[in-house]
Amino acid sequence: MIRLLQKNGWVLGLVALMVLLFVMTKVIQPNFGASGIGALSRAALPFAFATAGMAIVVIVGGIDLSVASMMAVAGVASAALMHALGNEGSLLVILAVLALGLAMGAINGALIVVTKVPDIVVTLAMLFVWEGVALLILSAPGGSAAPALRAIITGPVSVPFLPEAITAFIPKSLVVLVVCLAVVWVPLSHSKLGLWIYAVGSDPLAAFRSGVPIGLTRIVAYALCGLFAALGGLSLTLSTGIGEPIPGPYLMASVAAVVLGGVVLGGGVGGLLGPIIAVFILRILRMDLTLLSVDPNVSAIIEGTIMAVVVMFGGLVALRGRRA
Amino acid sequence: MTASVTQTPILRRVGNFLRDNPVIPLIVLLLVLVAVLQYLRPGIVNERWIANTIKFAIPLAMIAACQTLTMLTGGIDLSAGIVATVASFVMATQVPLVGVGPAIAYAMIAAVLVGLLNGVGVAFFRVHPLIMTLGSGLIATGCLQVYQRLVIASGSSVPEFLTWLGTGRWGVVPNAMIVFLPFAALILWAQSRTGFGRLLYAVGSNERAARLSGVRAWQVYLALYVLSALIAGVAGLLYIGMIRTASLSLANALMLPSVAAAVVGGTSIFGGRGGYGGTIVGALILTVLGTLLTLLQMPEGARRVLFGAIILAVTAIYVRLTDQG
Amino acid sequence: MTEAQADMPILDAVGISKSFGAVAALKDASLRVGRGEIVALMGANGAGKSTLVKILTGVLRRDGGEIRINGQARSVRNPRRARAAGLVPVYQEPSLIPDLDVRANLRLGDTPVEPFMARVKELGIEGLRLDDMIGALPLATLRILDLARALASEPDVLMLDEMTAALPADLVERVLKVVRAEAKAGRSVIYISHRFNEIAQICDRATVLRDGHTVGDLRIEPGVEDRIVELMLGQSLGEGLRVEPRAVARDGTPRVRVRGLRAGTKLGDVSFDLHRGEVLGVVALEGQGQDELFDVLAGFRKPDAGGFDLDGTPARFGHPADAIAAGLTYVPGDRSEGLLMARSVRENIALPLLARPRNWGAIRMKDEATRVKAAIEKLQIDTRAQGEVRKLSGGNQQKVTIGRWVATGVDTLLLFDPTRGIDVRTKRQIYGLVRELSDQGAAVLFYTSELDEVLQACDRAVVIFNGRVVDEIDTQTADHQLLLRAAYGLTEKDRLEAAS
Structure with a gap:
């Protein structure tokens, strides 16, 4: 009960921090408004998907170092497909990317289960493999994004009966993010499978003795991570309009967001809401530094320091919790 | 892989033998790779090639020492490659300003600062080393870029003796061995015959048990991450002697291969098991593998796929052979 | 309980063997449990008790031998199958998930809530809430919850591995009472313990393992303890059970x-x-x-x-x-x-x-x-x-x-x-x-x-x-x-x- 409160307290604290940062942004840049929120949300999209995927494997007690590489594979694959198919193939592209993501993640998970090699090592090896696959698909940035699909994540939503003054502040990309996460996570967290994921992450031996199929649960968790990574890759291609085979800085960012979001490395604790809010906090921070026209290099230092401090603080909180 | 299925006594004996001597199968694998290379391109394996292979394996093996030592405690040092870069860059840019001696001192101070940051994070704040070192690597990169602005006018130079160390050879023996041989001997001795070495294994296999025996784990972690940064710094200086140009991402490419070298070399990423002997062979294997893939004119993508697959396969076989029963 | 033995045994494990690498943990272990019977499974450490229990509950797979339940040969390949066959274990380390609350843990094993809570009360734990986190509960409570969960699934054969270890004496009494009542009601129990007084209190028979073999099957009666210890050790006992008196100087500064x-x-x-x-x-x-x-x-x-x-x-x-x-x-x-x-x-x-x-x-x-x-x-x-x-x-x-x-x-x-x-x-x-x-x-x-x-x-x-x-x-x-x-x-x- 106390821990439940603690967990929710963490998420509430994050929300408060996010609001504070929004206020700060408004102070720094008085004309920050709908378009700013739209840009922020679109930029956060790939980070948010990577973080969601990472959060699930961390909850199951693992880690996926190949998340950025899988995003690259999905990104170039979708860019190549869209280049070949154009607007007509939109649905096909989406389905293909989702299947690709599930397959990549399931391969990661299956390799971990079958070889019994620690997940850090397997996903480190798969980091190279998926990076290579991305380079095989496109050896240099290329392909293109279908305009029909790009439209899905650009601009604000239009909802009948709601005045534009409100809808202007709801970017489509945010809606896409929320819908995608909710469709997967809400049913999952209420199902037996969701329970299995937490059980395996918390205590694999006890879970096994309680009859939980450990291997299957792990594979499913990694497959979901692959799925979200693929969505992240697709959204990246859609927002830049080009497929980039070299993985972006999503590994470290997703791990930091997961930790900041209250998911304990080691498994069994946390959810998706905290990490997603953490993603936005880190993005707003970056935006504020840019708005303050801080040297990008200095802002990288500041960002890194903030991440490190946050993670250290998180470590301290976890330590206190263990002692009490 | 059939060992686990049939479980015959002979295979079991082989498995036990390999567990006690993990370096031997790795050396066999290394020789097999060299043989394949010689078969594909007869005559390639000559004095010069051997010297070059060893030469390029040395910085990798040194950075992999950081991974091995930290992995023994259940950690990892993902900042090692960046620390090597920082040390080499600081040294090369300071030489024109303050001379060789102080430049090297500054370089090592910079390295130790990152190591201290890692050590403090891991020892006192109990941050997972993977996260801590990734983060400190990011910070160090940022600092390096800002630093570059400050020294952009003064240019850089690499001291003569470093290029001599990095590029020269004496028969099949590259000059860098002058540094590496004592270094490797020291690590190999220290890991089993010194109190600090034993404590790395102890803290890695059961930190609470170590605490219960009177070990103050924070002392071990702090010393370890500073040591790791020092090793990375020295490796960076050696590496810039080899490459001869300062750059902002000099040794970063050695980062993941260094983890791979330690892992292939049989050090458990969960701590408590392994050693530097395997890592040295692992670094050689990865270097030869790199040559082999270049020789096969594989596209970059396929090379990486194969690289990853081999790491995984070697580790999987290793796990099968050693973790039965 | 003599009638119970006359019936067909509910569990009959014969000639079970299991090796880990070169080490044979079980060579020829047999265990027979009649309906409503409490059988003590005894043996020194390393005799193979835990291995036998793990095989019977599907955690490990046997190399050889046969397991018959109600006369039918069954493969108990994983914990799920073992449960389905009516064999439910309570291990030394609680099999509850620390980061989940009680309710989620029950859902995990499809344990009905009402009978579970009734059992918890019967076993002497007051004030348990379904949203209590497992990780925040003391060890003794967890062991009781594990037992209650096993009982709530209405097992044919209950396997208790050192159930009373680390339990306070009052809970031990409760547990023994409940176990005895369960046996009266027709449930069978395999009871693993080092504590003779408990075995004497509740068990009908004792099966003794030594070095992976079943070396004895004894009816529990007064004086059987020495015989069991002899079988376990492979030697006769004959030592006193009390410490030798000696003089300790208790004047002066204490350490x-x-x-x-x-x-x-x-x-x-x-x-x-x-x-x-x-x-x-x-x-x-x-x-x-x-x-x-x-x-x-x-x-x-x-x-x-x-x-x-x-x-x-x-x-x-x-x-x-x-x-x-x-x-x-x-x-x-x-x-x-x-x-x-x-x-x-x-x-x-x-x-x-x-x-x-x-x-x-x-x-x-x-x-x-x-x-x-x-x-x-x-x-x-x-x-x-x-x-x-x-x-x-x-x-x-x-x-x-x-x-x-x-x-x-x-x-x-x-x-x-x-x-x-x-x-x-x-x-x-x-x-x-x-x-x-x-x-x-x-x-x-x-x-x-x-x-x-x-x-x-x-x-x-x-x-x-x-x-x-x-x-x-x-x-x-x-x-x-x-x-x-x-x-x-x-x-x-x-x-x-x-x-x-």
């Missing part, structure tokens, strides 16, 4: 004087003296503050109030290293807590010698080898299984954790339930060692969850109840009943008053 110590919510106000050359027992039910007492003395936590003197000088520790430097060494009951399982016996024993930074340099290998060898010989550690400590039997592992301090030289030993789950022979050896060390001048504080051990190992004992020392016991005159009464907080004075 450790605990003064009004208070820590956490459980340790209220504890004072006692521990002298050199004596083994002082601590008698306490689960959770009376003894954990906190040992934590403070071992340097794992600081006291909230009060303190302790060492040889007359006040002391205060911030880290176990401080305690060790002051000569106080702690041996935990949970061996996995104290050992480097994947490292060698030598490294484990030599560990304290290297702890301080000034010993981080070169190791004097010869000196170390001598010390380690001396410790191994003194404790008769069976090091035939070369290499990793995890391959040793539980008893030998515990000897290693003690041997570590023998190698450094023992001054004051804090033993926290050091014989938990260890076979009789090794227990005796440990008692002998403890006495030998105290003969040489060591002071020993000895907590045990098994009350009879106090009589077998300690010179005297203090009783801690509800966080306070309530009584002191002379182990020469005390008996089991007196200990039990004392542990419940009924002091000698009460007894005399009750008698008069």
Whole structure:
């Protein structure tokens, strides 16, 4: 009960921090408004998907170092497909990317289960493999994004009966993010499978003795991570309009967001809401530094320091919790 | 892989033998790779090639020492490659300003600062080393870029003796061995015959048990991450002697291969098991593998796929052979 | 229960074998359980009890042999199948997920909630809520919840592995009562325990394992204990069960004087003296503050109030290293807590010698080898299984954790339930060692969850109840009943008053 409160307290604290940062942004840049929120949300999209995927494997007690590489594979694959198919193939592209993501993640998970090699090592090896696959698909940035699909994540939503003054502040990309996460996570967290994921992450031996199929649960968790990574890759291609085979800085960012979001490395604790809010906090921070026209290099230092401090603080909180 | 299925006594004996001597199968694998290379391109394996292979394996093996030592405690040092870069860059840019001696001192101070940051994070704040070192690597990169602005006018130079160390050879023996041989001997001795070495294994296999025996784990972690940064710094200086140009991402490419070298070399990423002997062979294997893939004119993508697959396969076989029963 | 045996056995395991690598854990083990029967499964550590249980419950797969349930051959390939076949285990370590609440844990195993809660109440746990996090509950409660969960799934055969270990005496009584009632109602129970008094109380038969073979199947009747021990050990017993009296000088400054110590919510106000050359027992039910007492003395936590003197000088520790430097060494009951399982016996024993930074340099290998060898010989550690400590039997592992301090030289030993789950022979050896060390001048504080051990190992004992020392016991005159009464907080004075 106390821990439940603690967990929710963490998420509430994050929300408060996010609001504070929004206020700060408004102070720094008085004309920050709908378009700013739209840009922020679109930029956060790939980070948010990577973080969601990472959060699930961390909850199951693992880690996926190949998340950025899988995003690259999905990104170039979708860019190549869209280049070949154009607007007509939109649905096909989406389905293909989702299947690709599930397959990549399931391969990661299956390799971990079958070889019994620690997940850090397997996903480190798969980091190279998926990076290579991305380079095989496109050896240099290329392909293109279908305009029909790009439209899905650009601009604000239009909802009948709601005045534009409100809808202007709801970017489509945010809606896409929320819908995608909710469709997967809400049913999952209420199902037996969701329970299995937490059980395996918390205590694999006890879970096994309680009859939980450990291997299957792990594979499913990694497959979901692959799925979200693929969505992240697709959204990246859609927002830049080009497929980039070299993985972006999503590994470290997703791990930091997961930790900041209250998911304990080691498994069994946390959810998706905290990490997603953490993603936005880190993005707003970056935006504020840019708005303050801080040297990008200095802002990288500041960002890194903030991440490190946050993670250290998180470590301290976890330590206190263990002692009490 | 059939060992686990049939479980015959002979295979079991082989498995036990390999567990006690993990370096031997790795050396066999290394020789097999060299043989394949010689078969594909007869005559390639000559004095010069051997010297070059060893030469390029040395910085990798040194950075992999950081991974091995930290992995023994259940950690990892993902900042090692960046620390090597920082040390080499600081040294090369300071030489024109303050001379060789102080430049090297500054370089090592910079390295130790990152190591201290890692050590403090891991020892006192109990941050997972993977996260801590990734983060400190990011910070160090940022600092390096800002630093570059400050020294952009003064240019850089690499001291003569470093290029001599990095590029020269004496028969099949590259000059860098002058540094590496004592270094490797020291690590190999220290890991089993010194109190600090034993404590790395102890803290890695059961930190609470170590605490219960009177070990103050924070002392071990702090010393370890500073040591790791020092090793990375020295490796960076050696590496810039080899490459001869300062750059902002000099040794970063050695980062993941260094983890791979330690892992292939049989050090458990969960701590408590392994050693530097395997890592040295692992670094050689990865270097030869790199040559082999270049020789096969594989596209970059396929090379990486194969690289990853081999790491995984070697580790999987290793796990099968050693973790039965 | 004679009629029950006449029926077809509900569980009949014949000729079960299982090897781990080169080591044969089970060679020819058989176990037959009739309906409504409580069968004790006994054997020294390493005899194969745990392996047999794991095979019967689907955690491990057998290499050979047959398992018949209700006369039908069944494969119990995984825990799920075993459950479906009606075999439900309660393991030594609770199989509940620490990060989930009670309700989610029940959902995980499809356990019905109402019967579960009824069982929990019946077993004497009050105030449990379905949204309590498992990780926040004490160990004893978890074991009871595990049992309640097993019972709620209405098993045909219930397997209890050291069910009463680490349980306070009041809960033990409850558990035994419930188990007996279940058997009366027709459920069968396989009961694994080292505690003869419990087995005598509830079991109908005992099946004895030794070295992977079933060596005996005995009806429980008065006097059967000696026969069982003989079968378990493969030799006859014939030793006394009480510690030899000896003179301990208790005048002069005590080695450790605990003064009004208070820590956490459980340790209220504890004072006692521990002298050199004596083994002082601590008698306490689960959770009376003894954990906190040992934590403070071992340097794992600081006291909230009060303190302790060492040889007359006040002391205060911030880290176990401080305690060790002051000569106080702690041996935990949970061996996995104290050992480097994947490292060698030598490294484990030599560990304290290297702890301080000034010993981080070169190791004097010869000196170390001598010390380690001396410790191994003194404790008769069976090091035939070369290499990793995890391959040793539980008893030998515990000897290693003690041997570590023998190698450094023992001054004051804090033993926290050091014989938990260890076979009789090794227990005796440990008692002998403890006495030998105290003969040489060591002071020993000895907590045990098994009350009879106090009589077998300690010179005297203090009783801690509800966080306070309530009584002191002379182990020469005390008996089991007196200990039990004392542990419940009924002091000698009460007894005399009750008698008069």
